[in-house]
Amino acid sequence: MSLGIWWALLALVLWLLGKALAQPASPARCAASAVFLVALGEAGDWLRRRWRVKGFG
Template sequence: MKRTRRRSELASLAAWWAILTAALWLLATVCGQRTTLWGCAASAAFFVAVGEAGDRLRRRYTRRTAPDASRANAPGRGA
């Protein structure tokens, strides 16, 4: 099961990278900027890496700050 999850996560990252690469290249072309597809691909890889790192930090922070269900219903806790 972990192998399937890992593959789907990699496929998702590859899809986001390809879409972002195309979007950056198209935007640069429309704006009249001279750019290469390799440059856009490198920028897209950087953006995807930063986005994934931010998402993992957000998930970790949310998990740590979420109230623990077992402690929330303990005797002597609130209403």
Template sequence: MTDPRRRRRFVWSVTAWWMLLTLILWLVGKALDQPASLAACAACAALLVLVGEIGDGLRRSLSTPRSAQRRHSRIYRP
């Protein structure tokens, strides 16, 4: 990820998910009459976003060699 525009888009995307998830957790807590502080919701959302991004990175890194191999075998199969 050396392109600055790509990195900036990634940071904005993760920030938007974190803010949206924080708001959802806070509103669900209010709706269920079990309010948590906004800081606690933000910390929980940060943890969820971190785990999700790590999982997505692992999924991408593990699926890339196999999918490239399938494409290669499909294209060059006699």
């Protein structure tokens, strides 16, 4: 559930940012970019936690 909320908020922010900068993208493209960014963030968080468990941080 929380990933869905992050994804929706990020997609909305990307869409609004595009509108504000006069470089609008379709909502579908913003949603796809948000999926990529959320996945990248989750992978980074997983690696960070894994790194700590191994005792490197």
